[in-house]
Amino acid sequence: MTPSKDSYEVIIVGGGVSGLSAAKTLADSGIQDVLVLEREQTCGGVPRHISNTGFGLVEFHRPMPGPEYARRMRHRIGGVELATGFQVTKLLPQGTLETAGPQGVVTLQAKRIILSTGTFESGRHNRLVSGARPFGVMTYGELARYVHFAKMRPFKRAVIVGTEWVSFAAIHTLRKNGVEPVCMLGEYSRTIAPEIIALAHEKIFRTHTYRGVCLSSILGANRVEGVEVEREGKTQVIPCDGVVFTGKFRPESHLVRRSHLDFDPFSGGPVTDQHQRLSDPTYFACGNVLRPVEPSWTCFREGVKAALFVKMSLADTLPAITGSVPVRFLDPVRFVWPQRLAFPLQPEQKLSLMVSLRRPTRGILRLKVDGRDAWIKPINAMPEQLIKIIPKKLTLDRAEDIEIFCDET
Ligand SMILES: Cc1cc2nc3c(=O)[nH]c(=O)nc-3n(C[C@H](O)[C@H](O)[C@H](O)COP(=O)(O)OP(=O)(O)OC[C@H]3O[C@@H](n4cnc5c(N)ncnc54)[C@H](O)[C@@H]3O)c2cc1C
Numbered sequence: 001m002t003p004s005k006d007s008y009e010v011i012i013v014g015g016g017v018s019g020l021s022a023a024k025t026l027a028d029s030g031i032q033d034v035l036v037l038e039r040e041q042t043c044g045g046v047p048r049h050i051s052n053t054g055f056g057l058v059e060f061h062r063p064m065p066g067p068e069y070a071r072r073m074r075h076r077i078g079g080v081e082l083a084t085g086f087q088v089t090k091l092l093p094q095g096t097l098e099t100a101g102p103q104g105v106v107t108l109q110a111k112r113i114i115l116s117t118g119t120f121e122s123g124r125h126n127r128l129v130s131g132a133r134p135f136g137v138m139t140y141g142e143l144a145r146y147v148h149f150a151k152m153r154p155f156k157r158a159v160i161v162g163t164e165w166v167s168f169a170a171i172h173t174l175r176k177n178g179v180e181p182v183c184m185l186g187e188y189s190r191t192i193a194p195e196i197i198a199l200a201h202e203k204i205f206r207t208h209t210y211r212g213v214c215l216s217s218i219l220g221a222n223r224v225e226g227v228e229v230e231r232e233g234k235t236q237v238i239p240c241d242g243v244v245f246t247g248k249f250r251p252e253s254h255l256v257r258r259s260h261l262d263f264d265p266f267s268g269g270p271v272t273d274q275h276q277r278l279s280d281p282t283y284f285a286c287g288n289v290l291r292p293v294e295p296s297w298t299c300f301r302e303g304v305k306a307a308l309f310v311k312m313s314l315a316d317t318l319p320a321i322t323g324s325v326p327v328r329f330l331d332p333v334r335f336v337w338p339q340r341l342a343f344p345l346q347p348e349q350k351l352s353l354m355v356s357l358r359r360p361t362r363g364i365l366r367l368k369v370d371g372r373d374a375w376i377k378p379i380n381a382m383p384e385q386l387i388k389i390i391p392k393k394l395t396l397d398r399a400e401d402i403e404i405f406c407d408e409t
Contacts, residue, residue, distance in 0.1 A: 002101060003083045003108060009033035010310055011097060011110040013088045013255070016045020017296045018287025019116035020073045021303025022310075023080045029311055034080050035108070037099060039087035044070025045118055046141065047296060049148035051176070052169050058297035067148070069296065091115075091259040095282040112282055112310045115270070116303065117255065119288035122248035124218065127161075131217035136224035136242040140170045143244055147177045155242025159227050160184045160207075161215055163191035163198065164247035164384055171207050174244070182240045184209040185229060188360050192247070192382045218243055247384060249292035256289075266335035267291040267356075273324050273342040274351055275309040276302065281321050284310055291337040291354060294386065319344060327353065330405040334358040334383065344397045353389040355404060357381055363408040367391055369399045379406070 009031055012019045015038030026034050042048060047055050047066030055069035056062060064072075083101065090098035095110045121139040136155045138146065146154055158179050160170050163186035171181045184198070189212045191198045198209045210231065217228040219237065226239045251269035262271035262279035269290045270278050277284050286306035287299040294302075312318045324342040329335070337354045345351060355365065360382050367375040367389050375391040389404070 001083050001085070002103060003035055003037075003086075003106070004081060006107065007109040008035045009110065009314070010035075010112045010114065011095075011108060012036045012114045012116060013091075013097070014038065014045070014116035014118060014287070014289070015040075015043030015082060015084070016116060016118050016287065016299075017047065017073060018118075018299040018303035018306070019043075019045070019114065020077050021300045022114050022116065022286055022307040023303075024077045025304045025307035026310065027078065027080050029307065031307075031311060031314070035110075036077075036080060036082045037086045037088055037097075037108075038082065038084045041084050042070075043074050043082060043084060047073075049141075049145045050169075051144070051148060052172055054169065055296050059300050088255060091255050091261060091283070093260055093280060093282075110282075112284060112313060114306050114310060115256070115278075115283060115285040115289055116287045116306075117252040117289045119249045119251055119293050121166075121245060122250060123245050124243075126250070127215075127245065127248065129215055129218060131228070132220055134218065134220035134222055134224045136220070137218060138242075138244060140166055140173070140244055140246040143170070144173055147173065153177055153179060155179060155224070155240075157182050157240045158242030158244050159238055159240045160244045160246055162186070162246035162248065163188075163193060163209060163211075165193045165197070167246035168193060168197055168201055170244050170246050171201060171205060175205070179242065181205070181207045182238060183207060185213050185215055185227075186211045187214060188212065188382065190360070190382070192384050249288065249384075251289045251292060253289055264335065264337075264339050267337055267339070269337070271339045272337070273321055273340045274338045274345075274349070275313075275318055275342065276306045276338075277309065277313065277318070277321055277342075279321070281313065284313070291335065291356070291386070292384070318342070319346075325399055325402055328401070328403045329355070330403070332358045332361045332406055332408065333404055336404050341399070341402060343399065351391060353391075353404070355387045355389060356385070357383050357387075357406075359383055361406060361408060363406045365389075365406045366404070368401075368403045368405075369396070370401050 050066035056064040286302040324340040
C-alpha cells in the first residue's frame with residue numbers, strides 16, 4: 001500500500017506495538033491525518049511471530065499468543081492510513097522523511113513524526129563469539145520467525161545463550177517445535193531473570209543453566225557440531241547442532257545515528273526528554289527504540305503517551321526543549337532514560353526514569369537534584385534489567401544539576 005499523499009499531520013515510523021498504539025490514540029483524540037509506515041508487508045511488530053502466550057493481559061485483559069495480539073492491535077486502529085512494505089531510510093530536519101517503497105524513493109513530510117522502530121537481539125557478531133560460520137546459529141527472534149513463517153525445524157539439539165526472561169521463553173519455543181534445549185549458558189554467577197525461573201525450568205524441563213560461563217567458540221564446518229565454553233579456568237565442549245542467542249537487546253536506531261538527531265551511545269537509542277521528544281522537537285519516539293527493553297504492555301502505554309505528547313506539542317503546550325537539563329550518571333550505571341528533563345516539571349505529570357547497570361550490582365541507588373536526595377533505593381540488580389525511579393513531589397520550575405549514581409556495598 002502506498003501513501004495517498006506526500007504530507008500529513010503525523011507520520012509514525014514502525015507499525016509495531018507502540019506505533020499502532022500511538023496511531024489509535026491520535027485517531028481517538030481527534031488527529032485523523034495520520035500515516036503509519038511499516039517496512040514489513042503486515043503491521044504488528046515482533047509479536048506477529050512469537051507464539052507464546054505472554055501478550056495482552058494488561059491491554060486486552062487476557063493472555064494470548066503474539067500473532068493474536070498483533071491481529072487485535074491491527075484491527076483496533078480502524079481507518080488510520082497504513083503504508084506497508086515501506087522502509088524509512090532517512091530522517092531529515094523539518095519533518096521530512098525519505099522512504100523506499102515499491103515505487104522507489106518517496107519523500108514525505110509531517111508536522112510531527114513518531115519513531116517506533118523497536119529493537120533487535122545481539123547475535124554472535126555483537127557478542128564477539130569466535131569460531132567457524134556453520135548453519136544453525138540464530139537469535140531467538142530469528143528462530144521464532146523461522147519456525148512461525150517457514151514452519152521448518154532448523155536443528156534438533158540447541159544450546160541457549162542468555163538467562164533473561166526471553167531466554168526461558170526460547171526453551172518453550174524449541175520444545176514446541178521438536179528441538180531439545182541442551183542447556184542454557186549465563187555469563188554471570190546468577191541468572192538475569194529471577195533464579196526461581198531457572199530452578200523451575202531445571203526441575204520441570206531438565207534444562208540445566210550453567211552460570212558464570214563464557215562462550216568462547218562455535219564449532220562445526222557446514223553445520224554446528226558444538227560449542228566451546230570456559231568455566232572456572234577450564235574449557236569444555238558441549239555437543240549440539242544449534243545455538244540460540246537470546247536477549248541483550250539493542251534499539252533499532254540506525255536511522256537516528258545517521259541523522260541530525262542526538263544519539264545516546266550508552267542506551268543505543270535517541271536522546272529524549274521526559275516527553276519522549278527528540279533533540280529536533282518535530283520528532284518523538286516510543287517503545288523499545290527508546291532503550292532496551294520493555295515488554296509489550298509498557299510499549300503499548302508509551303505509544304499512548306507519545307500520541308498525547310504530540311497532541312500537546314501541536315497545541316504548543318509542552319515546555320521548550322531548549323534549556324532542558326541532562327541527567328548525569330556514574331559507573332556502574334550504564335544508561336539513564338530519559339537523558340534530559342525539560343522544565344518546568346508539570347505538576348500532573350508523574351515523572352519516571354529508567355536506569356540500567358553495567359554489571360551485577362548491590363548497593364544504594366540515588367537520584368540527586370541540585371545536591372539533594374530526590375529518590376533513594378537499595379538495589380540488588382543485574383545488567384539488562386531496567387530499574388524504575390519515580391521521584392515523589394518533584395515539581396520544580398528549574399534544576400541545574402541532576403545526577404544518578406550507586407553507592408556499591
Ligand atoms: C524474541 C522476543 C520475544 C518477546 N516475547 C515477549 C513476550 O512474551 N511478552 C511481551 O510482553 N513482550 C515480549 N517481547 C517484547 C515485545 O515484543 C516488545 O515489547 C514490543 O514488540 C515492542 O514494541 P515496539 O513498538 O517497540 O517494537 P516492534 O513491535 O518490534 O515494532 C517495530 C516495528 O517497526 C518496524 N520498522 C523498523 N524499522 C523500520 C523502518 N526503517 N521503516 C519502517 N518500519 C520499520 C518493524 O518492522 C516493526 O514492525 C518479545 C520480544 C522479542 C524480540
